[in-house]
Amino acid sequence: MPVARYRPDQFVASGWDSGTPDRKARFVNALLRFIADGDPREHFTRTLYMGLSNHGYFGFIAHYDIHGFYGEKFSTPARQAEFLRDLTRSCRHDARLDRPDLWTDVKQILLRHLHDGTLDDKRPVRRRQPFVTATPAGIGARRRGDAPTLFQTRGRRDGLHRGLGTGSSATDSVRTRWRAIASRMRARASMIRLIGPITTNFPASHNAHRITKFSQPGRQPATTGCRGT
Numbered sequence: 267m268p269v270a271r272y273r274p275d276q277f278v279a280s281g282w283d284s285g286t287p288d289r290k291a292r293f294v295n296a297l298l299r300f301i302a303d304g305d306p307r308e309h310f311t312r313t314l315y316m317g318l319s320n321h322g323y324f325g326f327i328a329h330y331d332i333h334g335f336y337g338e339k340f341s342t343p344a345r346q347a348e349f350l351r352d353l354t355r356s357c358r359h360d361a362r363l364d365r366p367d368l369w370t371d372v373k374q375i376l377l378r379h380l381h382d383g384t385l386d387d388k389r390p391v392r393r394r395q396p397f398v399t400a401t402p403a404g405i406g407a408r409r410r411g412d413a414p415t416l417f418q419t420r421g422r423r424d425g426l427h428r429g430l431g432t433g434s435s436a437t438d439s440v441r442t443r444w445r446a447i448a449s450r451m452r453a454r455a456s457m458i459r460l461i462g463p464i465t466t467n468f469p470a471s472h473n474a475h476r477i478t479k480f481s482q483p484g485r486q487p488a489t490t491g492c493r494g495t
Contacts, residue, residue: 269295269298269299269302270298270379271295272291272294272295272375273291274286274287274288274290274291275287276291276371276375277290277291277366277371277372278366278371279366280366280367280368280369281366281367282321282367284316284320284321285321285366285367285369289313289321290369290371290372292313293313293314293317293321293322293372294372294375294376296309296311296313296314297314297317297318297376298379300314301350305340305346307336307340310332310336310340312332315332315335315336318335319335321369322369322372322373323360323368323369324352324353324356324357324369324373325352325356326339326352350380353376353380354377354380356373357373357374357376357377357380358377360373361373361374361377
């Protein structure tokens with residue numbers, strides 16, 4: 267596959283030794299050739315590794331070393347396609363800026379190749395999975411992947427569907443159980459409202475003996491501690 271080659275005068279220095287126009291041109295040419303050849307391991311040089319993981323600000327982590335990076339990004343077709351998606355996202359994010367220090371001139375060139383399809387031919391086509399049609403059991407049959415309803419979940423947990431199937435009898439049993447629980451809760455609430463005043467509003471005579479014990483004339487409550495001399 268023919269691959270375009272770029273010259274150093276098409277790039278701007280980043281201000282660092284790692285981002286000279288010559289090094290940017292070598293990086294772009296090496297990356298385009300590497301992807302066009304099918305991501306072979308022998309073509310993944312240290313120039314590509316350092317540019318992708320460090321100097322070019324593409325957002326990729328180092329994965330310990332060049333071998334770990336290649337294994338994580340290019341060892342399978344699925345990982346190669348994921349790398350192209352991540353590379354496209356990074357280039358699209360910075361290409362609108364005028365920041366040679368962030369290698370935006372490099373990302374603009376790569377983004378053009380990603381958009382025109384020269385680097386995008388290995389990306390798998392995503393096809394939507396069709397929904398599973400209803401079973402012949404009837405209109406109410408669940409489709410595969412749908413979440414269970416409240417009654418179905420409750421019925422499986424309490425064992426109400428055992429021997430009852432999933433028909434109307436099982437649903438009626440669940441509803442009867444819920445009505446019984448609601449009736450007990452209403453009875454408990456009524457009892458709390460009835461006995462509440464008895465337990466919280468004590469009569470005034472409840473503490474009368476405590477008040478009169480120390481209110482007799484000439485009698486003082488006991489004290490503790492040392493008396494003054």
